[in-house]
Amino acid sequence: MSSNANVTAIDSKKPLSKQELITANIKLLIEQLEAGQSDALTHYLTAMSRFHQYSFGNVLEIARQMPTATRVAGFWTWKNMGRSVNAGAKGIRILAPIVGVRRKKKEEAEKDITKQNERVLLGFRNAYVFDVSQTNGVDLPNLHEVSGDPGDGIERLAGFLKDKGIQLVYNPNIAPALGMSYGGRIAILPGQSKAETFATLVHETAHEMLHKAERRTATTKTMRELEAEAVAFVVGKAVGLKNENTSADYIQLYQGNASLLAESLEVIQHTASVILAALEPSIETEDGVLATDAQPEGVAA
Template identity: 30%
Template structure:
């Protein structure tokens, strides 16, 4: 890793601390909805350099779209992989094949659409319209990989996922958006928890991933859980540097669930 790349990565680590030790955590998660095709690390870098960015691309891409970078605009630095080609003998066929292996990273620059001018382009991000909480709730019932039931749970306990019995239980006292949000949180647990949590660190990691993913997915479908999620996450977070890894899992899990939900069609009866 060259010095320039190392300096940028160090800036990334510092930025993560700043983001996850404040309300900027939720601000970043909402921001990341616009950058689902970027790595967690590059999304952080874009956020740190231009928190108002909505769609970024390189110079040549903007040219192809009929837009050009305004004079004097400063690029947003991100990481791009470097690949090295090599030739090896395939063990099965005995033939020589050309392989491309990751050989480090370099810095490239992208620009937000606000830094460009030219042809209009289609809307970049679309959200579901209508009563999304009801539609999302029904989609989650269909998506859940385990049965969902409702019970008279103790006050303060909204729901839980039981790994042993393979079921989700939601408090029958919940209605509306809180019921949808709770179901989403437990559905996330059912996808990411494959074995019993060993200790408090495991539990903390699981809860941060589950609620972070819940926030991203819910906001994608226009259900804002900010007031609830921030307090929940603040209660579980300890070491912000660990969230570099957890943040990547949040992004990956959220993308997986969003893609699954988008494929489910629900017919609502009026």
């Protein structure tokens, strides 16, 4: 399928299923990589860092439609924040859930009056969000005031590891390695800057989460290292660290196989989201899935 055909399929006004959306975006990304657009994957990873509260499919959609997007929200959310969407601004199409209520039978409700109704997913609909660059109005507070400083991220991540039963030690004997993951134990080389320590700790945490179980035998060493480094890239970007190492090496995540690339991106997204959740409330969250405030049309009035 040609790149143009993929774009047409993705841009269709008919809502796609989550899996159709992911598949179409993965195919498009592979075509971009094959065409020598080595920055394409970096755009997707950067989008993961900025929009980690969104679903995997919607992150891909935002990255595809506006790689430069930094903060998105629905039309009315921007209004409530004192900003207006610029006239003529083209919305970024995402999928929003349609949620209904399934009422329990009277007999069931009487057994437990606190659980009378049940929310159920009925499907998905097209919704539109807009990047902050497409709006005007009152100034927004910076999401991250510091650059190159993870704040209390190291302490929070150490607490997360402790809760998971993973031991964290600082050991000079692992040099020249910056960090090591042993399965239930992480060693970090002391003497690194706070930013380097944080990035190394995220990298090794990703190994603990991704590569110490059955998945290890299903991945190559290169892919395991690139997945862990991609998670560190996503999380580091999200907390405001400067990361100049966004080289074309990420292209190696693509091993000539669409399903492998899709799996890597999906596990990177999930792992980074879990780590970022462990760092809250240091990190301001975005809207999540916008089911009620998104502009129904793709262009602002």
